[in-house]
Amino acid sequence: MVWRDGLNQGKVSGFQRIWRAWAAVILVLVLFAPGTRLRAQEEAEPGPEEPAPAPAPALSAPPGNTVPRPTEDGVFFADVLVRGQPVFQVGSLTGLSASDRAAIINRRIAGLLSQVQELGTVTVQLDDDRPIALLTVNNRVLMTVTQQDADDFGLTVAELAQQWADRLNQVLAQPNLAIDVLQRLDSTTRQLLDDTIVLLPSLLGAIVLVGLTWIVAKGVRRLGLLWAEQTEGDRSTEILIGRLCYGGVWVVGSIVALGVLGLDFAALLGTLGLTSVAIGFSLRDVLSNYISGVILLAARPFRISDQVVIGNYEGTVVQIQLRATTMRTYDGRLVYIPNQQVFQKSVVNNTDSPVRRSDVFVGIDYDADINVARQVIIEAVTSVKGVESEPPPLILVQDLAPSTVQLEVRFWVNSRRQSFLQVTSEASQAIKEGLQAAGIEMPTEIYTLSFRQGAIDTISAIVTEGGEQQERG
Numbered sequence: 020m021v022w023r024d025g026l027n028q029g030k031v032s033g034f035q036r037i038w039r040a041w042a043a044v045i046l047v048l049v050l051f052a053p054g055t056r057l058r059a060q061e062e063a064e065p066g067p068e069e070p071a072p073a074p075a076p077a078l079s080a081p082p083g084n085t086v087p088r089p090t091e092d093g094v095f096f097a098d099v100l101v102r103g104q105p106v107f108q109v110g111s112l113t114g115l116s117a118s119d120r121a122a123i124i125n126r127r128i129a130g131l132l133s134q135v136q137e138l139g140t141v142t143v144q145l146d147d148d149r150p151i152a153l154l155t156v157n158n159r160v161l162m163t164v165t166q167q168d169a170d171d172f173g174l175t176v177a178e179l180a181q182q183w184a185d186r187l188n189q190v191l192a193q194p195n196l197a198i199d200v201l202q203r204l205d206s207t208t209r210q211l212l213d214d215t216i217v218l219l220p221s222l223l224g225a226i227v228l229v230g231l232t233w234i235v236a237k238g239v240r241r242l243g244l245l246w247a248e249q250t251e252g253d254r255s256t257e258i259l260i261g262r263l264c265y266g267g268v269w270v271v272g273s274i275v276a277l278g279v280l281g282l283d284f285a286a287l288l289g290t291l292g293l294t295s296v297a298i299g300f301s302l303r304d305v306l307s308n309y310i311s312g313v314i315l316l317a318a319r320p321f322r323i324s325d326q327v328v329i330g331n332y333e334g335t336v337v338q339i340q341l342r343a344t345t346m347r348t349y350d351g352r353l354v355y356i357p358n359q360q361v362f363q364k365s366v367v368n369n370t371d372s373p374v375r376r377s378d379v380f381v382g383i384d385y386d387a388d389i390n391v392a393r394q395v396i397i398e399a400v401t402s403v404k405g406v407e408s409e410p411p412p413l414i415l416v417q418d419l420a421p422s423t424v425q426l427e428v429r430f431w432v433n434s435r436r437q438s439f440l441q442v443t444s445e446a447s448q449a450i451k452e453g454l455q456a457a458g459i460e461m462p463t464e465i466y467t468l469s470f471r472q473g474a475i476d477t478i479s480a481i482v483t484e485g486g487e488q489q490e491r492g
Contacts, residue, residue, distance in 0.1 A: 097121035099162075101128055101190045107183055109162070110171050124162045131156065141187040143180045152180035154187070161187070218280070225276040232272025240265040259316040259341075304359070305342075311362035312341035321368045326436055328367035329356060349436060374407050375434035377443040381450055382423030384460040389416065389424065392459050399453035400430050405442035407431040422462055 096108040097117040109124065111117040131138060136157065144153040152164040164180040172179055215222070243264035316339060321327045325336045327346070334348035344361050346354045369375065383392050393414045400412045410431055418425035428450060432442040454461060 099128075100125050101187065102132065104190060106186050106190050110168060112165065112167060127159070127161050131159065131161075138191055141184045141191070143177070143184050145177060145180070150176050152176050154180060154184055156187075221280050224279045228272060228276045228279060232269060232276070236265045236268035236272070239268050259313070307359045308342045308357050311358035312339075312343075315339065315344070315358055315362060316341075320366050321371070324370075325368055326370045326434075328369065329361055330364045332356065369436070370434045372434055374431045375439055376429055376431050377439060377446070379428040379430075379443065379447050379450060380417065381426050381428065381454070382420060382461055383426065383454065384462050385422075385424060387424070387459045389426075391457065392426065392454065395453045395457045395459065396426070396428055396450050399449040400428060400446050403442060403446045403449050405432055405438060406446060 095117060096110050097120065098105040099107055099109060099121055109117060109120055112120065139157050141154055141156045141161065144155055146152065150166040150169075154161045154164065162183075164176055164183065166176060169176045169179050174182070240261045244261045247260040321336055323336055323339060326334065327336060329344075329346065332346055332348060332354050334346045334352075334354065336344065337347050337353070338345040341358070343355045343357050346356060348354060381396070383389070396414055397412055400406055401408070406412070407430070412428065412430040415427045415429070416424060417427035428446075430446060432439055451461070
């Protein structure tokens with residue numbers, strides 16, 4: 020009845036024992052690093068080639084039939100765990116608490132499960148001289164079954180040892196999937212923790228280097244922008260120089276930081292060499308646009324707010340980016356032109372020069388004095404606001420038409436489209452009014468028609484017949 024009373028006490032406090040056992044396992048996992056635990060396992064366990072040693076004195080059976088005494092924390096029994104699953108309970112021994120004994124057994128089982136070697140069957144080895152049994156697997160001792168354990172559960176040593184061996188074989192042969200996943204996650208997390216601890220100096224050095232790179236990159240970009248503002252005078256080029264300086268510092272800093280982390284640049288370059296062809300084919304259009312954008316920003320065929328003609332589009336340049344150029348047409352539409360197309364097409368920059376020449380054509384009568392007409396036209400053009408005095412207006416005889424003398428009037432105005440169109444319109448109006456005021460005729464085209472004699476007689480007859488019919492009517 021003594022062992023039954025002890026067992027009943029263990030059942031009453033079953034939840035308490037489970038929580039405390041888990042707390043003890045978590046405390047052991049937190050306090051000991053995986054490397055330390057493995058070294059402790061190697062010291063506590065025999066090697067795979069060594070014979071099974073004799074049981075430790077701490078695991079020997081106490082004299083007499085006694086009830087296991089509670090330890091300082093009040094625990095009578097502790098769980099033996101396989102992949103986190105409770106299999107059975109062991110009690111305390113003289114000089115060894117139930118929690119410590121279970122922790123030793125759990126550590127040995129975890130050490131076997133962490134190895135690549137396939138697990139064998141748990142076997143029972145009885146000692147002929149003493150009432151104890153050894154549970155072994157893969158020539159390693161897992162635990163010792165003592166007479167005290169047999170007395171606790173009301174069985175013989177051989178029966179209890181065989182019962183525990185059967186339970187271990189069953190759990191080891193059919194692992195719980197969820198528990199196995201949790202154990203693998205736990206081992207992976209601990210391995211990452213170990214690697215992090217080993218790489219902590221390199222990691223801290225790389226983080227410090229990244230911070231310095233960020234500070235230096237911002238400073239270099241600022242210096243690049245200041246230099247560009249003093250030398251270039253073009254906002255798009257200033258932005259390009261700032262970005263190139265910023266990116267260049269980051270490239271150098273990243274290479275050094277990866278070197279601190281131990282990256283093998285030879286392997287990296289080899290990998291990039293294998294993938295460069297595929298990347299080039301898949302991103303050739305994108306890369307072509309970016310390269311064309313860099314060339315355009317460096318060559319500067321136009322700048323922001325310039326009025327240009329690119330292919331079928333004409334308007335004002337709004338933005339120049341590495342991938343595309345943005346243009347707003349004169350009718351208010353916004354056009355995004357890929358830089359590759361801009362680079363391949365002819366570009367007409369209407370506002371590269373502050374002034375632009377405008378041409379007006381006018382026809383005068385053959386009887387008019389060309390010199391007088393020139394003087395009148397020059398006075399009319401120069402009186403228009405917006406016409407540049409230098410270079411002076413120029414009047415050329417452009418063509419001798421059948422009925423008029425074609426004069427070409429050339430004068431210079433502001434190159435912006437609105438000013439160009441408005442001033443040209445006002446100049447045309449002033450030329451027309453000036454010639455009329457001077458009495459110089461601007462005849463329209465005169466066409467001379469020639470008829471043969473037969474056609475003339477037919478027309479005369481038709482006209483005569485028509486007149487007679489009107490008289491009779």
